[in-house]
Amino acid sequence: MKVEEKLKKxxxxxxxxxxxxxxVRMILICFVFVFLCVKFVFRPVTVDGNSMYPTLVDQEFGFSNVFSTFVSDIKRFEVVVVYNEETDKLWVKRVIGLPGETVQYKSNKLYINGEIVEETFFDQEYVNSKTNNGNELFTSDYGPITLKEDEYFLCGDNRQISKDSRSPSVGPFKKNAIVSKYVIVLYPFDEMGIVSNGSK
Known part of the structure; x- marks a missing residue:
């Protein structure tokens, strides 16, 4: 009997x-899965500040697509998440200039290689409210600047307050600084949507 009890114990x-x-094995597998997803598929993003307002609002939360940066080219006007060395933070900005292009802003107009390019993603009502119906500058004059073959010119949609490639301390971003594309807003729930090359 004692032997049986010992065996049972x-x-x-x-x-x-x-x-x-x-x-423990399950926890490790989950950890590896989450790590790989964040590294190569989707990265959590919290909007910090109003540099992308009204497209994105301070403290909105969602995910950004990391995988897309490996399988598709970065295109003009796409919204991207980029690493800024100066602040050691991730910023959400919009792609304005592509490698090798000459970028200039003059009288609220974007010029790429000397040709006007319309920025159709703007919330025109918001722009008008900030510029006295177009009588003042929304985007200050800048450039021209010619980008190197691995550089991108990024700006926030809220041009009057955004710190971006126009700032002397920031400048153009290298391709390897762009960590993901698009923003899928999940919270607040009434603002859910995907921001890619336009607005939600």
Whole structure:
């Protein structure tokens, strides 16, 4: 009888050990899965500040697509998440100039290689409210500047307050600084939507 009880206790201990090991293994698998998703698929993003207002609002939360930067080219007017060395933070900005292009802003107009390019993503009602119906500058005059072959010119949609590639301390961004594209807003719930190359 004592032998049977001892065997039962040992069996129970082994069973508990196996359950603990299975639990630890499951936690490790989940951790690796989440790490790989964040590294190569979707990155959580919290909007910090109003540099992209009204397209994106301070403290909106969502995800950005990391995988898309590996499988598709970065296009003009796409919204991207970029790493800024100066602040050691991730910024959400919009792609304005592509590698090798000459970028200039003059009298609220964007010029790419000397040709006017319309920025159709703007919330025109908001722009008018900030410029006395177009009588004042929304985007200050800048450039021209010619980008190198691995550089992108990024700006925030809220041009009057955004710190971006127009700032002397920031300048153009290297391609490897762009960590993901698009923003899928999940919170607040009434602002849910995808921001890619326009607004929500």
């Amino acid at each position: 040992e069996t129970k201990k082994e069973s508990i050990k196996i359950e603990i090991l299975d639990f």
